[in-house]
Amino acid sequence: MQLFSTFEHTVFIEMAIATIEKKGIKRENIFVVPLDNRKEQHKVFDSLHRSDGTSLIxxxxxxxxxxxxxxxxxxxxxxxxxxxxxxxxxxxxxxxxxxxxxxxxxxxxxxxxxxKGFHSELILIVDCEDSQAEMIENILFGHYALGVAKVK
Structure with a gap:
């Protein structure tokens, strides 16, 4: 089973990885991917296909x-x-x-x-056994993961 979680770039991701390694997951089964956040400016005027819900009139x-x-x-x-x-x-x-x-x-x-808001900056992927999934999910949420998903 694989667990995918998103984090902000803080020390909590390092603490989560260390805790997961202490619980018996090998370093080869833990993968961290940094995300490239959007750098372009938000558009003020809405288009036909996109609206931000803000009225200018x-x-x-x-x-x-x-x-x-x-x-x-x-x-x-x-x-x-x-x-x-x-x-x-x-x-x-x-x-x-x-x-x-x-x-x-x-x-x-x-x-x-x-x-304003939280921006996902890292994706943490953990490959583990089905029996360990609940424990790892609790560890990730305990270290302030923004979201966690399980894939069998």
């Missing part, structure tokens, strides 16, 4: 509504009238909200995306 829609009401109210006293000033206010509000949202996604959340 939510603040724009709210500000467009608010600016349209204000523009229409003020437009009663201006030369072009309330309809034109309401449309101008809606356009300005939408563009302002869209610009705010793009700024927060590109500048502010980029820093959070780099710091």
């Amino acid at each position: 939510d603040i724009g829609a709210a500000l467009a509504t608010a600016f349209a009401v204000i523009g229409a109210s003020i437009g009663f006293e201006l030369a072009w009238g309330p309809i034109y000033w309401g449309l101008i206010g809606a356009f300005v509000g939408f563009m302002l909200g869209f610009a705010i949202r793009v700024f927060t996604e590109v500048i502010i959340k980029k820093k959070r995306r780099l710091l």
Whole structure:
């Protein structure tokens, strides 16, 4: 049976390997593979096939509504009238909200995306007997494995 587990690159992987070796698994049956993590930047704009669930127009829609009401109210006293000033206010509000949202996604959340979450950096493969699988799985989870899978 083979056990596959993923780890962050920490001292716990070394401790897990040492513990597994103490339990009778030979070094030849333990294999560690480093992963190459994604280095390209995340895309801000969604495509037809990929969406990150973040809306860029939510603040724009709210500000467009608010600016349209204000523009229409003020437009009663201006030369072009309330309809034109309401449309101008809606356009300005939408563009302002869209610009705010793009700024927060590109500048502010980029820093959070780099710091947030766990990233698998190593895969540990252990070849063992079926009777040892449960013990090794407990050892791996005890040493902070991100995930473990068994394959017969």
